[in-house]
Amino acid sequence: MAAANGVRRVWVGQNSLMSTPVVSAVIRERIGADGSKATGAFILTASHNPGGPKEDFGIKYNMGNGGPAPESVTDKIFSNTTTISEYLISEDLPDVDISVVGVTSFSGPEGPFDVDVFDSSVNYIKLMKTIFDFEAIKKLLTSPKFTFCYDVLHGVAGAYAKHIFVEELGADESSLLNCVPKEDFGGGHPDPNLTYAKELVERMGLGKSSSNVEPPEFGAAADGDADRNMILGKRFFVTPSDSVAIIAANAVQSIPYFASGLKGVARSMPTSAALDVVAKNLNLKFFEVPTGWNFFGNLMDAGMCSICGEESFGTGSDHIREKDGIWAVLAWLSIIAFKNKDNLGGDKLVTVEDIVRQHWATYGRHYYSRYDYENVDAGAAKELMANLVSMQSSLSDVNKLIKEIRSDVSEVVAAVEFEYKDHVDGSVSKNQGIRYLFGDGSRLVFRLSGTGSVGATIRVYIEQYEKDSSKTGRDSQEALAPL
Ligand SMILES: O=P(O)(O)OC[C@H]1O[C@H](O)[C@H](O)[C@@H](O)[C@@H]1O
Numbered sequence: 230m231a232a233a234n235g236v237r238r239v240w241v242g243q244n245s246l247m248s249t250p251v252v253s254a255v256i257r258e259r260i261g262a263d264g265s266k267a268t269g270a271f272i273l274t275a276s277h278n279p280g281g282p283k284e285d286f287g288i289k290y291n292m293g294n295g296g297p298a299p300e301s302v303t304d305k306i307f308s309n310t311t312t313i314s315e316y317l318i319s320e321d322l323p324d325v326d327i328s329v330v331g332v333t334s335f336s337g338p339e340g341p342f343d344v345d346v347f348d349s350s351v352n353y354i355k356l357m358k359t360i361f362d363f364e365a366i367k368k369l370l371t372s373p374k375f376t377f378c379y380d381v382l383h384g385v386a387g388a389y390a391k392h393i394f395v396e397e398l399g400a401d402e403s404s405l406l407n408c409v410p411k412e413d414f415g416g417g418h419p420d421p422n423l424t425y426a427k428e429l430v431e432r433m434g435l436g437k438s439s440s441n442v443e444p445p446e447f448g449a450a451a452d453g454d455a456d457r458n459m460i461l462g463k464r465f466f467v468t469p470s471d472s473v474a475i476i477a478a479n480a481v482q483s484i485p486y487f488a489s490g491l492k493g494v495a496r497s498m499p500t501s502a503a504l505d506v507v508a509k510n511l512n513l514k515f516f517e518v519p520t521g522w523n524f525f526g527n528l529m530d531a532g533m534c535s536i537c538g539e540e541s542f543g544t545g546s547d548h549i550r551e552k553d554g555i556w557a558v559l560a561w562l563s564i565i566a567f568k569n570k571d572n573l574g575g576d577k578l579v580t581v582e583d584i585v586r587q588h589w590a591t592y593g594r595h596y597y598s599r600y601d602y603e604n605v606d607a608g609a610a611k612e613l614m615a616n617l618v619s620m621q622s623s624l625s626d627v628n629k630l631i632k633e634i635r636s637d638v639s640e641v642v643a644a645v646e647f648e649y650k651d652h653v654d655g656s657v658s659k660n661q662g663i664r665y666l667f668g669d670g671s672r673l674v675f676r677l678s679g680t681g682s683v684g685a686t687i688r689v690y691i692e693q694y695e696k697d698s699s700k701t702g703r704d705s706q707e708a709l710a711p712l
Pocket residue numbers: 520521522523539541543677678679680681688
């Protein structure tokens with residue numbers, strides 16, 4: 230198939246499933262560098278063992294910059310799917326032994342093509358070493374004071390985690406949880422959040438069952454393709470919105486890649502405004518884009534953005550054009566290492582919780598919560614959204630309605646449906662979520678999910694800003710109750 234499509238070289242990362250950040254990095258390094266633009270589809274078909282059954286390792290649409298395809302491309306792909314009348318499957322593709330690194334040339338009906346099998350963790354570590362101070366992180370990870378736990382939920386990050394954290398950075402192997410990648414993710418759901426990363430949540434002292442074992446100082450989880458992350462401290466959850474803000478606030482001092490300053494920062498619209506406050510205080514360029522990583526790519530290609538993040542547990546930088554879960558863990562370890570650089574022999578470490586609370590004291594806190602209404606009737610969901618849009622034309626009615634329910638929330642001062650004009654190519658994305666903005670900086674955002682598979686999923690994002698440092702330590706659900 231590869232040859233029939235005119236492809237002359239196929240890259241196959243060992244471990245069969247390459248992580249999304251690695252695919253992005255490989256495209257940028259090997260394909261982008263070749264000068265070809267849209268790479269269209271990555272079709273990896275090979276067998277694990279010579280002579281064994283062939284498996285389709287999946288199709289991945291990526292652009293020449295290594296990022297996900299923008300709407301204009303996915304729309305075109307969709308329209309093409311409506312006119313496909315046949316497709317061809319090549320039965321006689323040669324077997325590729327992906328346990329052996331190297332390039333093999335094959336002949337095809339339209340000429341020869343190469344299959345380049347490489348160890349993707351080697352590429353990835355090489356890239357990470359250009360970004361982070363591995364020595365500083367190693368000092369932290371090997372300090373008897375610091376304990377660490379990374380739950381990979383049987384996703385592909387497992388293939389990288391042992392290599393990076395244990396072999397390169399000296400962490401104890403027992404720090405890694407569920408690190409053997411499995412096709413069925415060990416029966417679990419590889420979503421790095423408080424619901425699905427159960428074992429980690431228990432280990433970090435955030436679960437229901439109390440244990441006498443002291444939780445680690447730092448915990449993190451990855452999703453199946455290693456592009457998302459959850460960050461935890463001992464008995465402490467860091468929201469993804471806070472995480473990107475804290476990384477941005479500390480990047481220049483803690484991460485060598487950013488030592489000369491940040492080009493700008495960006496977040497998706499429903500992500501809390503914690504990053505906005507950092508950008509304002511540090512005088513950084515700031516962008517609010519619709520949900521979906523593709524919107525960050527253009528800003529990065531234009532040299533306008535260094536760090537970005539989404540409330541949906543994605544964080545990343547312009548080292549590639551995808552979110553990167555392992556990068557986020559290394560970024561946090563770098564910050565903790567920096568804060569403790571003169572302190573590893575001292576009495577008490579500066580903890581994740583200390584770092585977050587200090588951040589709130591400096592910048593204020595954005596209390597934040599997201600509610601997901603899954604599998605609802607698609608027609609009814611559309612109607613609800615239309616109704617929320619039509620209500621936006623009369624703020625006095627909206628305020629009356631709200632005050633009747635809760636008199637202790639501030640006034641809605643603006644209500645707008647989010648629309649984004651790309652700063653680089655000028656393309657416009659409409660209907661990107663409905664925002665009710667309150668006088669005290671609070672927000673209620675309503676959005677239809679783009680990833681739900683059954684019916685519709687409505688997401689409601691609730692956010693309240695608290696500037697007063699004496700009030701930033703409240704329980705978040707209690708603080709958000711009025712809203
Ligand atoms: O539309 P949602 O269900 O909220 O999902 C939104 C998420 O979808 C995908 O996972 C994208 O890669 C993310 O960048 C985005 O944040």
